[in-house]
Amino acid sequence: MKCSDLKSKISLYIDGILSDGESRSLDDHLSACPLCREHVNDERQLRRDLGKLGRPSIPPAVVGSIKFALREKVSEGRPSIFSTTVSDWIPMRLMPLGVGIATSLVIGVSFLSMMFAGARSAGEIISSDRGRDTRIMLAPGNSDGANDISPTEYARSRMSVAGESPSINPNGAIVALTRSLVGSRMREDEVVVVANVLSNGLARVTEVVGGDTDPKTVADLERALQTDGSNTPFVPAVMDNRGENVRVVLKFKTVNVSTRTAPKR
Amino acid sequence: MVFTRSMTLDDEEFRSAAAAAQPLSARTTYESELLEKLKANDADAFDRFVDSYSGDVFSLLYRLTENADDAAELTQETFLNAYRSIGRFRGDSGLKTWLFRIAVNESRNRFRWWKRRRRERTISLDATIGDSEMTLSDVIADRGISPEEEVLSRERRAALHAALLDLPIAFREAVILVDIEGLSYEESAIALDIGIGTVKSRISRGREELRRRLKAF
Numbered sequence: 001m002k003c004s005d006l007k008s009k010i011s012l013y014i015d016g017i018l019s020d021g022e023s024r025s026l027d028d029h030l031s032a033c034p035l036c037r038e039h040v041n042d043e044r045q046l047r048r049d050l051g052k053l054g055r056p057s058i059p060p061a062v063v064g065s066i067k068f069a070l071r072e073k074v075s076e077g078r079p080s081i082f083s084t085t086v087s088d089w090i091p092m093r094l095m096p097l098g099v100g101i102a103t104s105l106v107i108g109v110s111f112l113s114m115m116f117a118g119a120r121s122a123g124e125i126i127s128s129d130r131g132r133d134t135r136i137m138l139a140p141g142n143s144d145g146a147n148d149i150s151p152t153e154y155a156r157s158r159m160s161v162a163g164e165s166p167s168i169n170p171n172g173a174i175v176a177l178t179r180s181l182v183g184s185r186m187r188e189d190e191v192v193v194v195a196n197v198l199s200n201g202l203a204r205v206t207e208v209v210g211g212d213t214d215p216k217t218v219a220d221l222e223r224a225l226q227t228d229g230s231n232t233p234f235v236p237a238v239m240d241n242r243g244e245n246v247r248v249v250l251k252f253k254t255v256n257v258s259t260r261t262a263p264k265r
Numbered sequence: 266m267v268f269t270r271s272m273t274l275d276d277e278e279f280r281s282a283a284a285a286a287q288p289l290s291a292r293t294t295y296e297s298e299l300l301e302k303l304k305a306n307d308a309d310a311f312d313r314f315v316d317s318y319s320g321d322v323f324s325l326l327y328r329l330t331e332n333a334d335d336a337a338e339l340t341q342e343t344f345l346n347a348y349r350s351i352g353r354f355r356g357d358s359g360l361k362t363w364l365f366r367i368a369v370n371e372s373r374n375r376f377r378w379w380k381r382r383r384r385e386r387t388i389s390l391d392a393t394i395g396d397s398e399m400t401l402s403d404v405i406a407d408r409g410i411s412p413e414e415e416v417l418s419r420e421r422r423a424a425l426h427a428a429l430l431d432l433p434i435a436f437r438e439a440v441i442l443v444d445i446e447g448l449s450y451e452e453s454a455i456a457l458d459i460g461i462g463t464v465k466s467r468i469s470r471g472r473e474e475l476r477r478r479l480k481a482f
């Protein structure tokens with residue numbers, strides 16, 4: 001075996017990827033050839049030293065800038081609640097049937113990233129009552145989805161308007177559904193149904209407004225409205241001091257809202 | 266540009282320790298789960314993606330470009346490019362290998378541009394970087410080496426560095442991937458978009474050329 005024939009094999013020999021046969025014949029040659037032995041030692045040393053050259057570390061500011069750029073892209077592709085400037089939210093609008101929009105109660109459910117929630121604790125509901133216009137901001141919940149505000153507290157906070165328009169149960173199925181819609185992007189821009197809210201806090205869809213609403217979305221909604229136990233979509237009538245049956249319009253809509261202008265408590 | 270060496274060294278140590286502790290199948294599960302979320306345009310997953318791989322991509326690009334600003338810019342380009350093409354990625358290789366392939370392409374494009382713009386560029390290891398007090402040789406100082414291991418002498422490192430810089434780009438790419446970044450021949454073939462036989466010959470020729478240059482120093 002000639003040294004020149006082996007030259008190209010030495011790297012593979014060092015890296016341990018020669019076949020057993022080739023490796024053995026190189027071993028044989030090396031035991032007899034000091035020149036090739038030196039080559040092997042040299043290259044081993046080179047490889048070790050290259051490994052010790054070290055790897056420059058990425059400046060944290062660069063990592064931050066990449067994350068920021070990607071978030072912008074993600075929010076363009078599918079508006080995201082984690083975007084720093086624009087957050088996708090799906091407000092739920094609840095109107096007493098037959099009452100004009102101007103006088104109706106508006107309930108918005110929005111999910112804010114904790115990043116922008118600052119000192120607010122996880123899962124906290126921030127609600128602001130401006131007359132009959134109610135907005136609920138739901139920070140992303142704890143993993144169990146429970147909120148800090150209790151249904152009783154919440155209902156009490158909007159006692160003045162609850163007679164016309166039922167209070168949503170902050171721990172209820174409708175909030176959970178809205179939350180899941182934020183995560184999965186609604187297929188429609190808008191889903192509107194008319195529902196009958198019963199005294200026990202359950203509700204029944206009586207009409208789907210708009211013919212092209214995805215049947216699956218409606219089915220999900222119906223299931224949420226029929227969830228009983230402590231997760232009823234609305235608080236029981238007695239908490240609201242409302243009538244036995246209240247008809248409402250439920251409206252889910254995808255809109256963009258800047259988190260910087262998010263309503264404060 | 267400021268380099269916080271100690272901080273990322275800890276990260277690096279933590280990561281390599283975690284990688285060593287994890288069986289291969291667990292890593293694969295982690296990756297495929299991450300990939301699924303990336304494809305679903307999950308914002309959190311993209312943060313995780315950047316945390317997991319930006320250090321490796323930056324390190325590779327720094328070696329390929331020998332310029333911290335270029336490396337930073339190209340690292341960002343690599344991730345944006347990955348964002349655009351993640352839908353077409355079928356997971357045939359690991360995420361890191363796939364990112365390296367994008368990064369190599371970014372650097373090749375930059376290199377062509379750079380060759381047109383500036384015929385020559387010399388780098389002093391003692392020049393400070395940006396506003397910082399650190400020199401390039403500080404930045405590229407040894408990492409991930411246990412204390413009892415021999416540390417490269419400053420002279421040896423400078424010589425290796427210069428020899429590497431002087432290497433034809435095709436050889437340099439292969440040597441950086443295999444000998445510095447520690448990729449396998451198979452992974453390097455994917456990252457460089459060449460056959461495995463070509464990787465073998467480029468490694469062999471590249472090391473040969475390096476040895477020849479180092480003897481001249």
Ligand SMILES: [Zn+2]
Binds near residue numbers: 037
């Ligand atoms: Zn020989």
